[in-house]
Amino acid sequence: xxxxxxxxxxxxxxSAAQMQPVVDALRALDRFASxxxxxxxxxxxxxxxxxxxxxxxxxxxxxAVEASDARSADDCPxxxxxxxxxxxxxxxxxxxxxxxxxxxxxxxTMLRWTPEVATLAASRLDPAVIAAKVPAFAxxxxxxxxxxxxxxxxxxxxxxxxxxxxxxxxxxxAAFAAVQCPVHLLVGERDDSVTLADCEAAAALMPNAxxxxxxxxxxxxxxxxxxxxxxxxxxxxx
Numbered sequence: 001x002x003x004x005x006x007x008x009x010x011x012x013x014x015s016a017a018q019m020q021p022v023v024d025a026l027r028a029l030d031r032f033a034s035x036x037x038x039x040x041x042x043x044x045x046x047x048x049x050x051x052x053x054x055x056x057x058x059x060x061x062x063x064a065v066e067a068s069d070a071r072s073a074d075d076c077p078x079x080x081x082x083x084x085x086x087x088x089x090x091x092x093x094x095x096x097x098x099x100x101x102x103x104x105x106x107x108x109t110m111l112r113w114t115p116e117v118a119t120l121a122a123s124r125l126d127p128a129v130i131a132a133k134v135p136a137f138a139x140x141x142x143x144x145x146x147x148x149x150x151x152x153x154x155x156x157x158x159x160x161x162x163x164x165x166x167x168x169x170x171x172x173x174a175a176f177a178a179v180q181c182p183v184h185l186l187v188g189e190r191d192d193s194v195t196l197a198d199c200e201a202a203a204a205l206m207p208n209a210x211x212x213x214x215x216x217x218x219x220x221x222x223x224x225x226x227x228x229x230x231x232x233x234x235x236x237x238x
Contacts, residue, residue: 004079004102004237005034005070009063011084011108011221012158013151015044015144018221022081025230031237033074038066040086042154045147054157056170059089060096067093067100077102077181079237081229083221084108091179092170098180103236107186107229108194108219111171111202118166121193122159127152176205183209184236188217188224 016039042048070078082090087106141151199211
C-alpha cells in the first residue's frame with residue numbers, strides 16, 4: 001500500500017521556516033513518503049506573483065497544485081496539516097475537491113468569520129502600531145519576509161483578506177458539508193482567537209470530522225507541542 005506524503009501549510013504572517021519544527025517532528029515518525037511544507041506566495045522567501053492578490057481562493061489553488069504533485073508522486077492523496085489560516089485554505093480546497101486529501105488536520109483555525117470578528121482581527125494588523133509597541137515582533141517579521149515584499153505589505157494584504165472573509169466567508173455550512181475526507185480540528189486550550197465550541201460546530205457539519213482541545217496550549221505555533229501534533233497527523237493518516 002502506498003504511503004502518503006504530508007503537506008504542511010503555515011498561518012497568517014507565517015513562513016515555511018517557521019513550520020520547520022513541525023516538519024522535523026513529522027519526518028521523525030518515518031511514516032510518510034515525504035513531508036513537504038507549502039510557503040504561500042507573499043510570505044517568507046516566496047514573492048507574490050505580479051498581478052496576484054491575497055485570497056483564500058488563491059491560497060487554496062496553491063495547495064491544490066502541491067496536492068496534485070504529491071498524489072502523482074505517491075499514487076495516493078496527501079495528508080495535510082494546516083495551521084491557522086493554512087487550515088482554512090486547506091478546508092476550502094477539501095470542500096471543492098473531495099478527493100484531494102487522504103485526511104486533513106488543522107490547528108488554531110478560525111472557522112466562523114463575521115464582519116465584527118474580521119474587523120477586530122484586521123485592526124490588530126497595523127504595521128506602524130506594531131513597530132512602535134512591539135518592536136521585537138516587527139523585527140522578527142522583517143527578517144522572516146524580507147524576500148517576499150516586506151512585512152508591512154504582507155500585513156496590509158492580510159488585513160484586506162480578513163475583512164473579505166468577514167464580508168463573505170467561503171466556508172459556509174454547505175461548504176463544510178461537502179468536505180468528505182477525515183478531518184481533525186485541533187485547538188489549544190489557551191488560544192485567544194479560536195474556541196472549541198466553534199470547532200465542534202464546524203465538525204458537526206462535516207460527515208467525517210472531530211475536534212480536540214489541547215490542554216494548556218496557546219495559539220502561537222512556536223509554543224505548540226509539535227510531537228503531539230505530529231501524532232495527531234499520523235493517526236489521521238490511518
